[in-house]
Amino acid sequence: MAEIFRALETAPPGHEETLKTILDALAFNGDGLVPAIAQSHVDGSVLMLAWMNREALARTLAEGYACYWSRSRQMLWRKGETSGHRQRVVEVRFDCDGDAVLLTVEQTGPACHTNRPSCFYLAVDGDRVRVISQAP
């Protein structure tokens, strides 16, 4: 864990660092990525988990709409650029050891590529897994 995150472990509420200090210390993985969770600002539901490299995170912060790194397409992915299902960013948070991002978003339309509201539509029930929402 980067030293700055260790120092922040005991920092009081209201303590501030520069954004650059934190961005420089984030624990991007070997592919230069961190996982980013998108949570609905409206109902708190977890919409999806995607990945960001430093540029995707910078664009998200600069533009106010979620931008990820598409691992399948190996390119920046402005969420909703083609579908219109954009995510307006309400808040961006980092976790205690700087290896995960939490976005609170206003989601336009469905978050999932299946047109379901959330990507997490497969729920375990005993020794079965059940589809729990409708693909329109």
Added chain:
Amino acid sequence: MAEIFRALETAPPGHEETLKTILDALAFNGDGLVPAIAQSHVDGSVLMLAWMNREALARTLAEGYACYWSRSRQMLWRKGETSGHRQRVVEVRFDCDGDAVLLTVEQTGPACHTNRPSCFYLAVDGDRVRVISQAP
């Protein structure tokens, strides 16, 4: 994406697969891990993001309490085993392409090792990042 997840894209609500089918198809990364989000059953807050290998996931499902893979210690990590800050699992979900897990949990005590309720206590505000909760 594994074929089963592609098939489930258009499956109706209530459609079921065996748990084993899904576990066998999950997209563990090169280290054999998938990211797992823990969300509070009580207030919907996102508590933390950690990692699971197949065994951690199997133990979580069998024991009903969250078990992760500690990347720093390279061992199974029954969350709260020493601190008592356990996570009783209310629901386990997988996402559309089987590369992320969402746990809904009843958290005993704080989720974060800093004793804050959530690990996501660093919030961006313009060009600053602010600590938003108290470490007791």
